[in-house]
Amino acid sequence: MSLNGHVVPEPSFNVIMVGSLDMPGGLRFERHTHPVHQLNWATDGVITVTADSGTWVLPSTRALWIPAEVEHSTAAIGPAVMRSVYFPLADCPIDWSEPTVIAVSPLLGQLIDHLSRDGLPADARARAEAVVFDLLEPVSVTTLELPTPADARARAVTDALRADPADDRDLASWGRFAGAGERTLARLFVGETGMTFGHWRAQNRMCAALPLLAEGMAVGTVARRVGYGTASAFVAAFRRAFGVSPGNYFSAR
Structure with a gap:
């Protein structure tokens, strides 16, 4: 079977299969499942994978193990090359029941x-397959979620911030922009995204920063691009979001 032209193997195969797909920025595969286990990896660029248990932002040094029949969606933040590695169910030594990040x-x-x-x-x-299984070691990472509100006023704000994450207007200014009071807008963010406006904006900045870092852009330049006055302020925010520095996040170890 296929998904938007992407070949998905049937459950009868008995070897590890590898597929590759060039993904333009913004391409998204909506929620779906596979009858086999999958390792989702971007050899170039950054992809996101969303399942019921969270959203993962994956540079080329991270991949996500997705167990068979776990519903998920996949998207490219910018241009990316996605490698999908499919594992047969029979005799598979991996028994993780939830999506698991791999270095x-x-x-x-x-x-x-x-x-x-x-x-x-x-x-x-x-x-080769035996060594691959030996190398599938989980790493602890923080999931990154960026829900889109349903209310048109709050969504106008999130759309503007996605377009320009460095925009540092306060909530009162955004309220005037969207035609809602400051308190109303604050309630909408909490009620429709599950996070405060400040938290959502910080998450948005991290989502914008990851593809720039993956391209090798200097940390100081990335910091300014996404709205931080100094590199140190950006690194501190990155640590709060992911638990590690940008350098360690993009390390293969």
Whole structure:
């Protein structure tokens, strides 16, 4: 079967299968499931994966294990190349029941590339697959959620901030922009996104920062682009959001 042109294997295959897809920025696969386990990885760029248990923002050094039949959606923040690695259910040594973040080391990435080759001999494939399973080590990361409010006034604010995350207008100014009182707008954010306006804006800035960092942009430049006066203020906010510094987040270890 296929999903928007993306081939999804049927549950009868018995080897690890690898698919690759170029994703323009903004492309999104709506909620769906796979009959097999999947490792979702962007070799270039940054993708997000959303399931009932959270949203994960994944640079090339992170991948997400998605168990079979777990409903999820996938989107590209900017241009990205997505590698989907599919694992047969039979004899799979991984038994994680929830989506799990994996650190993608250079060796794991090379093995996935190796398994994508056509005509790989069965014995060579079996050895490579065994090492892949050895390298699937979970890492602890914070999920990042950015819900969109249903109310048109609050949504006008979130749309403007997505377009320009550095816009530092306060809630009263945004209320005048959207045609709602400051208190009304504050209630709408909490009621429709589950977070305060300040929290939503901080999350939005982190979502905007990740693809820039993934491109190798300097931290100080990223800080200014997304609304922080100094690199140190941005790094502190990044640590609050993800529990690690930007450098450690993009490390393969």
